[in-house]
Every structure is written in structure tokens, then in C-alpha cells.
Amino acid sequence: MATIPTQVRQEPSSQKFPKAIARYLTVGTATVEITETGPRDDDGFAATTVSSCTGCPASDTQSWNTVSYSFSNEEIHRSVTEAAENAEVRARDWAQKHAEKCRAMPTAS
Known part of the structure; x- marks a missing residue:
């Protein structure tokens, strides 16, 4: 039985x-x-x-917020990868909600 390789999401800095x-199709097409x-592996970006x-x-x-604050006002540091993943989750949520209601049609280029 052949196995299908899985792809790990890692992008080279180059x-x-x-x-x-990602792309979401809206109701208006x-x-x-x-x-x-930017890359997810660059801590200075x-x-x-x-x-x-x-x-x-x-x-x-x-x-990509790498620093947030707790209720006691202490800094909490995240890796760039974790910050990017959190931003992606919020972006996908916004994109899905917008795609469900946007009836605008794409303009001809």
C-alpha cells in the first residue's frame, strides 16, 4: 500500500x-x-x-504580535511562528465571514 506524503508548511526565507x-470564494463570485x-522563520521581521x-x-x-499582556500586565512572548499562526486563524475567520455575505462581483482587469 502506497502512502501519500504529507506536506509540512515550511517556507524558505528566500x-x-x-x-x-488561501482564497475564499464569495457569493458574488x-x-x-x-x-x-514575510517569512515565518525570521524573528526580526x-x-x-x-x-x-x-x-x-x-x-x-x-x-504578528509576538508580545501580549496578561491580566496582571506581564509580558507574554510568543515565537514568530505562533504569532503568524494566530494571525492566520483570525484572518481566515474574517475571510470566511466576508465571503459569506459579499455580493460584489470581481471587476475586469
Whole structure:
């Protein structure tokens, strides 16, 4: 029995950015594209995950926040990878909600 290899999501730093990581089809046949502005393996890079609709001007930007604060106002540090994953979850949620209601059609280029 042959096994199907699974792909681990690791991007080399030399990859071009911004990079599309997902697309959602809207009810109006446009798409909401989610892109990342930088590599997930660069601790010195302040990147974002951006969701933008091709049918209307709506968009959403999620920062890769590596520092947050607890209820007692203590700093909590995250890795860039964890911060990017959290931003992607929020971006996908926004994209899904927007795609479910956007009736705009993509414009001809």
C-alpha cells in the first residue's frame, strides 16, 4: 500500500512575499485572498497577514504580535511562528465571514 506524503508548511526565507496562503470564494463570485507579508522563520521581521476582497474594497490586516499582556500586565512572548499562526486563524475567520455575505462581483482587469 502506497502512502501519500504529507506536506509540512515550511517556507524558505528566500521565498517571495507577499505570498497567498488561501482564497475564499464569495457569493458574488469574487475571492477573498489571504496573504502573508514575510517569512515565518525570521524573528526580526514585523509581518502581517492580510485578507482582501477582489470584488469590493474590504480588507483586514492582522499583525504578528509576538508580545501580549496578561491580566496582571506581564509580558507574554510568543515565537514568530505562533504569532503568524494566530494571525492566520483570525484572518481566515474574517475571510470566511466576508465571503459569506459579499455580493460584489470581481471587476475586469
